[in-house]
Amino acid sequence: MRYIYLLTILLLFSCNNERTLLLPEIENATVTEVLDVSPAYIFYDETEPDSTLLNRKNLISTTNWLVNVDKRLTLKQAIPKIIMMQEKKRNAKMHKNEDAKNYFTCNDTSIQNLGFLEFTDVVFNEKIKIDTVYHKYNLPTKENLMSKAGFHAQSTIPLVFDEKNQFQIGKQQFNIDNLKNELDKLTEINFIGIHLQLYFNKSLSFQEYITIKRKIISYNSDLISVDFNEYIY
Template identity: 80%
Template sequence: MRYIYLLIILSLFSCNNERTLLLPEIENADITEVLDVSPAYIFYDESQPDSTLLNRKNLIITTNWLVNVDKRLTLQQAIPHIKFLQDKKRNAEMHKNEDAKNYFTCHDTSIGNLGFLEFTDVVFKEKIKIDTVYHKYNMPTEENLKRIGGFHASSTIPLIFKDGNHFKIGEQNLIIDELKNELDKLTEINFIGIHLQLYFNKNLSFQDYISIKRKVNSLTSDLISMDFNEFIY
Protein backbone atom coordinates (compact mmCIF):
# COMPACT_ATOMS: atom_id res chain seq x y z
CA MET A 1 0.00 0.00 0.00
CA ARG A 2 2.86 2.35 0.86
CA TYR A 3 4.46 1.77 -2.55
CA ILE A 4 1.19 2.42 -4.40
CA TYR A 5 0.76 5.65 -2.43
CA LEU A 6 4.24 6.82 -3.34
CA LEU A 7 3.70 6.10 -7.02
CA ILE A 8 0.52 8.15 -6.96
CA ILE A 9 2.46 11.06 -5.46
CA LEU A 10 5.08 10.81 -8.19
CA SER A 11 2.44 10.94 -10.92
CA LEU A 12 0.95 14.23 -9.78
CA PHE A 13 1.96 17.73 -10.77
CA SER A 14 0.55 20.99 -9.47
CA CYS A 15 -1.56 23.59 -11.29
CA ASN A 16 -4.34 21.08 -12.00
CA ASN A 17 -2.19 19.16 -14.49
CA GLU A 18 -1.69 15.43 -14.04
CA ARG A 19 1.53 14.01 -15.43
CA THR A 20 3.06 10.57 -15.35
CA LEU A 21 6.70 10.22 -14.37
CA LEU A 22 8.27 6.84 -15.10
CA LEU A 23 10.99 6.16 -12.55
CA PRO A 24 14.16 4.34 -13.63
CA GLU A 25 14.34 0.77 -12.39
CA ILE A 26 17.12 -0.57 -10.22
CA GLU A 27 17.84 -3.84 -8.41
CA ASN A 28 19.10 -4.24 -4.86
CA ALA A 29 19.58 -0.56 -4.11
CA ASP A 30 22.00 0.18 -1.28
CA ILE A 31 19.67 2.90 0.02
CA THR A 32 15.97 2.18 0.47
CA GLU A 33 14.93 4.90 2.92
CA VAL A 34 15.70 8.62 3.10
CA LEU A 35 14.24 10.90 5.75
CA ASP A 36 13.71 14.67 5.86
CA VAL A 37 13.24 15.09 2.12
CA SER A 38 12.07 17.51 -0.55
CA PRO A 39 11.17 16.29 -4.06
CA ALA A 40 12.00 17.68 -7.49
CA TYR A 41 10.56 16.28 -10.71
CA ILE A 42 12.01 16.27 -14.21
CA PHE A 43 9.17 15.18 -16.47
CA TYR A 44 9.26 13.90 -20.01
CA ASP A 45 7.13 16.43 -21.90
CA GLU A 46 7.10 16.44 -25.69
CA SER A 47 5.34 19.82 -25.72
CA GLN A 48 8.50 21.53 -24.42
CA PRO A 49 11.41 22.54 -26.70
CA ASP A 50 13.81 20.16 -24.93
CA SER A 51 11.09 17.59 -24.08
CA THR A 52 11.57 18.21 -20.35
CA LEU A 53 9.65 20.00 -17.63
CA LEU A 54 11.17 20.73 -14.23
CA ASN A 55 9.11 21.16 -11.08
CA ARG A 56 11.17 22.35 -8.10
CA LYS A 57 8.59 24.42 -6.24
CA ASN A 58 8.68 22.41 -3.02
CA LEU A 59 12.45 22.18 -2.53
CA ILE A 60 13.81 23.18 0.87
CA ILE A 61 17.55 23.84 0.95
CA THR A 62 18.14 22.24 4.35
CA THR A 63 16.58 18.87 3.43
CA ASN A 64 17.74 15.86 1.48
CA TRP A 65 16.62 16.21 -2.14
CA LEU A 66 14.91 13.40 -4.01
CA VAL A 67 15.33 14.10 -7.71
CA ASN A 68 12.77 12.16 -9.73
CA VAL A 69 13.85 11.92 -13.38
CA ASP A 70 11.71 10.27 -16.04
CA LYS A 71 13.63 7.25 -17.32
CA ARG A 72 12.73 8.05 -20.95
CA LEU A 73 14.77 11.25 -20.99
CA THR A 74 18.25 11.26 -22.47
CA LEU A 75 21.23 12.57 -20.55
CA GLN A 76 21.39 15.49 -22.93
CA GLN A 77 17.86 16.43 -21.86
CA ALA A 78 18.12 15.70 -18.14
CA ILE A 79 21.65 16.75 -17.11
CA PRO A 80 21.19 20.54 -17.53
CA HIS A 81 18.23 20.43 -15.11
CA ILE A 82 20.14 18.21 -12.69
CA LYS A 83 23.12 20.59 -12.75
CA PHE A 84 20.77 23.51 -12.13
CA LEU A 85 19.45 21.80 -9.00
CA GLN A 86 22.95 20.93 -7.80
CA ASP A 87 24.12 24.52 -8.23
CA LYS A 88 21.07 25.79 -6.37
CA LYS A 89 21.99 23.77 -3.30
CA ARG A 90 25.78 24.21 -3.55
CA ASN A 91 25.50 27.98 -3.91
CA ALA A 92 22.99 28.47 -1.12
CA GLU A 93 24.20 31.05 1.39
CA MET A 94 21.40 31.04 3.95
CA HIS A 95 20.17 28.07 6.01
CA LYS A 96 22.66 25.75 4.35
CA ASN A 97 22.85 22.19 5.70
CA GLU A 98 26.20 20.55 4.91
CA ASP A 99 24.75 17.13 5.78
CA ALA A 100 21.87 17.34 3.28
CA LYS A 101 22.37 15.06 0.30
CA ASN A 102 20.94 14.54 -3.19
CA TYR A 103 19.45 11.28 -4.40
CA PHE A 104 17.93 9.96 -7.59
CA THR A 105 14.66 8.17 -6.89
CA CYS A 106 14.28 4.74 -8.49
CA HIS A 107 11.90 1.79 -8.48
CA ASP A 108 13.74 -1.07 -6.81
CA THR A 109 12.32 -4.14 -8.55
CA SER A 110 13.92 -6.52 -6.04
CA ILE A 111 11.71 -5.23 -3.20
CA GLY A 112 8.80 -3.68 -5.12
CA ASN A 113 9.42 -0.30 -3.50
CA LEU A 114 11.54 2.80 -3.84
CA GLY A 115 15.33 2.75 -3.90
CA PHE A 116 17.75 5.68 -4.02
CA LEU A 117 21.08 6.42 -5.66
CA GLU A 118 23.11 9.23 -4.09
CA PHE A 119 24.78 11.77 -6.40
CA THR A 120 25.59 14.60 -3.98
CA ASP A 121 29.26 14.94 -4.94
CA VAL A 122 28.98 14.07 -8.63
CA VAL A 123 30.12 16.83 -11.00
CA PHE A 124 28.73 16.49 -14.52
CA LYS A 125 30.96 17.78 -17.30
CA GLU A 126 29.22 18.11 -20.66
CA LYS A 127 30.28 18.36 -24.31
CA ILE A 128 33.45 16.31 -23.89
CA LYS A 129 35.33 15.44 -27.09
CA ILE A 130 35.70 11.71 -26.67
CA ASP A 131 38.47 11.33 -29.27
CA THR A 132 40.82 13.34 -27.00
CA VAL A 133 40.30 11.24 -23.87
CA TYR A 134 43.32 8.94 -24.21
CA HIS A 135 45.68 11.76 -25.10
CA LYS A 136 44.43 13.97 -22.30
CA TYR A 137 44.96 11.36 -19.62
CA ASN A 138 48.24 10.01 -21.00
CA MET A 139 46.90 6.56 -21.58
CA PRO A 140 49.37 3.77 -22.45
CA THR A 141 50.11 2.94 -26.08
CA GLU A 142 47.67 0.98 -28.21
CA GLU A 143 49.91 -2.08 -27.94
CA ASN A 144 49.87 -1.91 -24.16
CA LEU A 145 46.13 -1.34 -24.08
CA LYS A 146 45.58 -4.56 -26.01
CA ARG A 147 47.53 -6.51 -23.43
CA ILE A 148 46.10 -5.69 -20.04
CA GLY A 149 49.56 -5.77 -18.48
CA GLY A 150 50.22 -2.38 -20.07
CA PHE A 151 48.39 -0.61 -17.25
CA HIS A 152 50.48 0.38 -14.27
CA ALA A 153 49.63 0.68 -10.60
CA SER A 154 47.10 3.36 -9.62
CA SER A 155 46.19 4.00 -13.26
CA THR A 156 43.26 6.21 -14.19
CA ILE A 157 41.08 4.10 -16.47
CA PRO A 158 38.44 5.73 -18.70
CA LEU A 159 35.31 3.62 -19.16
CA ILE A 160 33.35 4.83 -22.16
CA PHE A 161 29.69 3.82 -22.26
CA LYS A 162 28.27 4.06 -25.76
CA ASP A 163 24.86 2.59 -24.92
CA GLY A 164 23.22 0.60 -22.16
CA ASN A 165 24.86 -2.69 -23.16
CA HIS A 166 28.34 -1.81 -24.43
CA PHE A 167 31.41 -0.01 -23.17
CA LYS A 168 34.97 0.64 -24.29
CA ILE A 169 38.08 0.16 -22.19
CA GLY A 170 41.36 0.84 -23.95
CA GLU A 171 40.89 -0.45 -27.49
CA GLN A 172 38.43 -3.15 -26.43
CA ASN A 173 34.72 -2.92 -27.13
CA LEU A 174 32.89 -5.13 -24.64
CA ILE A 175 29.42 -5.87 -23.32
CA ILE A 176 28.48 -4.60 -19.87
CA ASP A 177 28.42 -8.12 -18.40
CA GLU A 178 32.18 -8.33 -19.03
CA LEU A 179 32.95 -5.29 -16.90
CA LYS A 180 33.60 -7.18 -13.67
CA ASN A 181 35.96 -9.59 -15.39
CA GLU A 182 37.96 -6.74 -16.95
CA LEU A 183 38.26 -4.87 -13.66
CA ASP A 184 39.33 -8.08 -11.92
CA LYS A 185 42.14 -8.46 -14.48
CA LEU A 186 43.29 -4.90 -13.88
CA THR A 187 43.32 -5.16 -10.10
CA GLU A 188 45.30 -8.42 -10.27
CA ILE A 189 48.09 -6.49 -12.01
CA ASN A 190 47.58 -3.06 -10.46
CA PHE A 191 47.71 -4.20 -6.86
CA ILE A 192 47.83 -0.61 -5.57
CA GLY A 193 44.48 0.02 -7.22
CA ILE A 194 42.76 1.66 -10.20
CA HIS A 195 40.70 4.82 -10.51
CA LEU A 196 37.73 4.81 -12.89
CA GLN A 197 36.49 7.76 -14.90
CA LEU A 198 33.07 7.34 -16.47
CA TYR A 199 32.15 8.71 -19.89
CA PHE A 200 28.54 8.58 -21.06
CA ASN A 201 27.05 9.09 -24.50
CA LYS A 202 24.70 12.09 -24.34
CA ASN A 203 22.00 10.01 -26.07
CA LEU A 204 21.89 7.40 -23.30
CA SER A 205 18.49 7.16 -21.67
CA PHE A 206 18.33 8.01 -17.98
CA GLN A 207 17.32 4.40 -17.37
CA ASP A 208 20.56 3.19 -19.00
CA TYR A 209 22.56 5.71 -16.99
CA ILE A 210 21.10 4.51 -13.69
CA SER A 211 21.67 0.85 -14.63
CA ILE A 212 25.31 1.54 -15.49
CA LYS A 213 25.92 3.55 -12.32
CA ARG A 214 24.42 0.80 -10.18
CA LYS A 215 26.62 -1.77 -11.94
CA VAL A 216 29.82 0.23 -11.48
CA ASN A 217 28.98 1.16 -7.87
CA SER A 218 28.56 -2.52 -7.04
CA LEU A 219 32.09 -3.22 -8.29
CA THR A 220 33.94 -0.50 -6.35
CA SER A 221 36.21 -1.74 -3.58
CA ASP A 222 39.42 -0.91 -1.71
CA LEU A 223 41.22 -1.42 -5.04
CA ILE A 224 38.66 0.25 -7.33
CA SER A 225 37.70 3.88 -6.83
CA MET A 226 35.43 6.05 -8.96
CA ASP A 227 35.95 9.67 -9.93
CA PHE A 228 33.34 12.22 -8.77
CA ASN A 229 33.56 13.85 -12.20
CA GLU A 230 31.32 12.26 -14.81
CA PHE A 231 31.79 13.15 -18.46
CA ILE A 232 29.05 13.47 -21.07
CA TYR A 233 30.14 13.28 -24.69
Protein backbone atom coordinates in the same frame (compact mmCIF):
# COMPACT_ATOMS: atom_id res chain seq x y z
CA MET B 1 3.67 9.72 7.25
CA ARG B 2 5.95 7.58 5.09
CA TYR B 3 7.56 9.40 2.17
CA ILE B 4 6.45 6.68 -0.26
CA TYR B 5 2.81 7.70 0.20
CA LEU B 6 3.68 11.37 -0.20
CA LEU B 7 5.62 10.67 -3.40
CA THR B 8 2.63 8.90 -4.94
CA ILE B 9 0.39 11.88 -4.25
CA LEU B 10 2.89 14.36 -5.67
CA LEU B 11 3.45 12.36 -8.83
CA LEU B 12 -0.27 12.18 -9.52
CA PHE B 13 -1.07 15.81 -8.87
CA SER B 14 2.16 17.66 -9.66
CA CYS B 15 1.49 21.10 -11.14
CA ASN B 16 -2.26 20.46 -10.67
CA ASN B 17 -2.02 18.16 -13.65
CA GLU B 18 -1.98 14.44 -14.08
CA ARG B 19 1.44 13.59 -15.39
CA THR B 20 3.14 10.26 -15.79
CA LEU B 21 6.71 9.99 -14.60
CA LEU B 22 8.31 6.60 -15.20
CA LEU B 23 11.00 6.06 -12.58
CA PRO B 24 14.17 4.18 -13.56
CA GLU B 25 14.39 0.65 -12.23
CA ILE B 26 17.20 -0.85 -10.16
CA GLU B 27 17.72 -3.94 -8.05
CA ASN B 28 18.99 -4.19 -4.48
CA ALA B 29 19.39 -0.49 -3.75
CA THR B 30 21.67 0.22 -0.80
CA VAL B 31 19.41 3.11 0.31
CA THR B 32 15.70 2.38 0.68
CA GLU B 33 14.59 5.17 3.01
CA VAL B 34 15.43 8.87 3.14
CA LEU B 35 14.03 11.29 5.74
CA ASP B 36 13.75 15.08 5.76
CA VAL B 37 13.29 15.41 2.03
CA SER B 38 12.03 17.67 -0.70
CA PRO B 39 11.34 16.46 -4.25
CA ALA B 40 12.03 17.65 -7.77
CA TYR B 41 10.64 16.19 -10.98
CA ILE B 42 12.03 16.07 -14.49
CA PHE B 43 9.17 14.94 -16.71
CA TYR B 44 9.30 13.60 -20.22
CA ASP B 45 7.21 16.10 -22.18
CA GLU B 46 7.23 16.06 -25.98
CA THR B 47 5.53 19.47 -26.09
CA GLU B 48 8.67 21.15 -24.72
CA PRO B 49 11.58 22.09 -27.04
CA ASP B 50 14.00 19.73 -25.24
CA SER B 51 11.25 17.22 -24.29
CA THR B 52 11.75 17.95 -20.58
CA LEU B 53 9.63 19.72 -18.01
CA LEU B 54 11.27 20.56 -14.69
CA ASN B 55 9.29 21.10 -11.50
CA ARG B 56 11.57 22.12 -8.63
CA LYS B 57 9.39 24.62 -6.80
CA ASN B 58 9.19 22.40 -3.71
CA LEU B 59 12.96 22.13 -3.21
CA ILE B 60 14.33 23.33 0.13
CA SER B 61 18.10 23.72 0.22
CA THR B 62 18.53 22.40 3.77
CA THR B 63 16.82 19.07 3.08
CA ASN B 64 17.82 15.89 1.30
CA TRP B 65 16.79 16.20 -2.34
CA LEU B 66 14.98 13.41 -4.14
CA VAL B 67 15.31 13.99 -7.86
CA ASN B 68 12.73 12.06 -9.87
CA VAL B 69 13.86 11.74 -13.50
CA ASP B 70 11.74 10.06 -16.16
CA LYS B 71 13.68 7.03 -17.37
CA ARG B 72 12.80 7.75 -21.02
CA LEU B 73 14.81 10.96 -21.11
CA THR B 74 18.29 10.92 -22.62
CA LEU B 75 21.30 12.25 -20.74
CA LYS B 76 21.42 15.13 -23.20
CA GLN B 77 17.93 16.12 -22.04
CA ALA B 78 18.19 15.39 -18.32
CA ILE B 79 21.73 16.35 -17.30
CA PRO B 80 21.41 20.15 -17.88
CA LYS B 81 18.41 20.23 -15.53
CA ILE B 82 20.26 18.16 -12.92
CA ILE B 83 23.30 20.44 -13.12
CA MET B 84 21.05 23.47 -12.65
CA MET B 85 19.66 22.01 -9.43
CA GLN B 86 23.08 20.97 -8.15
CA GLU B 87 24.45 24.47 -8.66
CA LYS B 88 21.47 25.98 -6.86
CA LYS B 89 22.22 23.88 -3.79
CA ARG B 90 26.00 24.23 -3.91
CA ASN B 91 25.81 27.99 -4.32
CA ALA B 92 23.29 28.56 -1.55
CA LYS B 93 24.69 31.25 0.74
CA MET B 94 22.09 31.06 3.49
CA HIS B 95 20.34 28.21 5.28
CA LYS B 96 22.90 25.71 4.06
CA ASN B 97 23.04 22.17 5.43
CA GLU B 98 26.36 20.45 4.70
CA ASP B 99 24.87 17.09 5.65
CA ALA B 100 22.02 17.26 3.13
CA LYS B 101 22.40 14.82 0.25
CA ASN B 102 21.00 14.36 -3.24
CA TYR B 103 19.43 11.13 -4.47
CA PHE B 104 17.86 9.85 -7.66
CA THR B 105 14.56 8.13 -6.92
CA CYS B 106 14.22 4.67 -8.46
CA ASN B 107 11.85 1.74 -8.47
CA ASP B 108 13.64 -1.11 -6.70
CA THR B 109 12.20 -4.20 -8.38
CA SER B 110 13.80 -6.53 -5.84
CA ILE B 111 11.58 -5.18 -3.04
CA GLN B 112 8.73 -3.70 -5.12
CA ASN B 113 9.31 -0.34 -3.46
CA LEU B 114 11.40 2.78 -3.80
CA GLY B 115 15.18 2.75 -3.78
CA PHE B 116 17.57 5.70 -3.92
CA LEU B 117 20.90 6.28 -5.65
CA GLU B 118 23.05 9.04 -4.14
CA PHE B 119 24.77 11.55 -6.42
CA THR B 120 25.60 14.34 -3.96
CA ASP B 121 29.27 14.67 -4.92
CA VAL B 122 28.99 13.82 -8.60
CA VAL B 123 30.10 16.61 -10.93
CA PHE B 124 28.66 16.28 -14.43
CA ASN B 125 30.82 17.60 -17.26
CA GLU B 126 28.92 18.18 -20.50
CA LYS B 127 29.85 18.33 -24.19
CA ILE B 128 33.12 16.48 -23.78
CA LYS B 129 34.95 15.64 -27.00
CA ILE B 130 35.88 12.04 -26.45
CA ASP B 131 38.82 12.17 -28.89
CA THR B 132 40.56 15.00 -27.03
CA VAL B 133 39.60 14.53 -23.40
CA TYR B 134 42.39 12.02 -22.71
CA HIS B 135 45.06 14.53 -23.67
CA LYS B 136 43.37 17.29 -21.69
CA TYR B 137 43.44 15.26 -18.48
CA ASN B 138 46.81 13.68 -19.20
CA LEU B 139 45.26 10.22 -19.50
CA PRO B 140 46.38 7.42 -21.79
CA THR B 141 44.62 7.36 -25.13
CA LYS B 142 42.17 4.68 -26.12
CA GLU B 143 44.77 3.39 -28.60
CA ASN B 144 47.65 2.83 -26.18
CA LEU B 145 45.93 2.20 -22.84
CA MET B 146 46.04 -1.59 -23.10
CA SER B 147 49.38 -1.73 -24.92
CA LYS B 148 51.35 -0.73 -21.81
CA ALA B 149 53.53 -3.42 -20.28
CA GLY B 150 51.69 -3.60 -17.00
CA PHE B 151 50.81 -0.94 -14.43
CA HIS B 152 53.18 0.28 -11.72
CA ALA B 153 50.84 2.44 -9.63
CA GLN B 154 47.12 2.89 -9.18
CA SER B 155 45.90 3.44 -12.71
CA THR B 156 43.20 5.79 -13.89
CA ILE B 157 41.07 3.81 -16.31
CA PRO B 158 38.63 5.62 -18.63
CA LEU B 159 35.46 3.59 -19.17
CA VAL B 160 33.58 4.84 -22.22
CA PHE B 161 29.92 3.81 -22.42
CA ASP B 162 28.26 4.18 -25.80
CA GLU B 163 24.61 4.21 -26.87
CA LYS B 164 24.67 0.52 -27.88
CA ASN B 165 24.90 -0.97 -24.39
CA GLN B 166 28.65 -1.42 -24.81
CA PHE B 167 31.71 0.01 -23.12
CA GLN B 168 35.26 0.57 -24.24
CA ILE B 169 38.61 0.12 -22.48
CA GLY B 170 41.53 1.06 -24.66
CA LYS B 171 40.86 -0.23 -28.16
CA GLN B 172 38.66 -3.06 -26.96
CA GLN B 173 34.89 -2.97 -26.85
CA PHE B 174 32.70 -5.15 -24.63
CA ASN B 175 29.05 -5.75 -23.83
CA ILE B 176 27.93 -4.22 -20.55
CA ASP B 177 27.31 -7.73 -19.16
CA ASN B 178 31.09 -8.27 -19.19
CA LEU B 179 31.87 -5.22 -17.08
CA LYS B 180 32.69 -7.01 -13.83
CA ASN B 181 34.83 -9.58 -15.60
CA GLU B 182 36.93 -6.90 -17.31
CA LEU B 183 37.36 -4.90 -14.10
CA ASP B 184 38.50 -8.07 -12.33
CA LYS B 185 41.14 -8.54 -15.05
CA LEU B 186 42.39 -4.98 -14.53
CA THR B 187 42.71 -5.42 -10.76
CA GLU B 188 44.66 -8.62 -11.35
CA ILE B 189 47.11 -6.67 -13.54
CA ASN B 190 47.38 -3.85 -11.03
CA PHE B 191 47.16 -5.19 -7.50
CA ILE B 192 47.53 -1.62 -6.16
CA GLY B 193 44.12 -0.79 -7.55
CA ILE B 194 42.34 1.10 -10.31
CA HIS B 195 40.52 4.43 -10.39
CA LEU B 196 37.64 4.63 -12.86
CA GLN B 197 36.65 7.69 -14.85
CA LEU B 198 33.24 7.36 -16.48
CA TYR B 199 32.28 8.68 -19.90
CA PHE B 200 28.65 8.41 -21.03
CA ASN B 201 27.22 8.95 -24.48
CA LYS B 202 24.64 11.73 -24.40
CA SER B 203 22.15 9.49 -26.25
CA LEU B 204 21.95 6.99 -23.39
CA SER B 205 18.57 6.91 -21.69
CA PHE B 206 18.40 7.79 -18.03
CA GLN B 207 17.37 4.18 -17.35
CA GLU B 208 20.56 2.94 -19.04
CA TYR B 209 22.63 5.43 -17.05
CA ILE B 210 21.12 4.31 -13.73
CA THR B 211 21.67 0.64 -14.62
CA ILE B 212 25.35 1.28 -15.35
CA LYS B 213 25.87 3.38 -12.22
CA ARG B 214 24.26 0.76 -9.99
CA LYS B 215 26.55 -1.91 -11.43
CA ILE B 216 29.67 0.20 -10.90
CA ILE B 217 28.73 1.22 -7.36
CA SER B 218 28.30 -2.43 -6.46
CA TYR B 219 31.90 -3.07 -7.58
CA ASN B 220 33.44 -0.45 -5.27
CA SER B 221 36.16 -2.04 -3.17
CA ASP B 222 39.65 -1.45 -1.80
CA LEU B 223 40.93 -2.06 -5.34
CA ILE B 224 38.31 -0.13 -7.32
CA SER B 225 37.45 3.53 -6.79
CA VAL B 226 35.28 5.80 -8.93
CA ASP B 227 35.95 9.42 -9.81
CA PHE B 228 33.29 11.93 -8.75
CA ASN B 229 33.62 13.66 -12.15
CA GLU B 230 31.44 12.13 -14.85
CA TYR B 231 31.77 13.09 -18.50
CA ILE B 232 28.96 13.34 -21.04
CA TYR B 233 30.13 13.22 -24.66
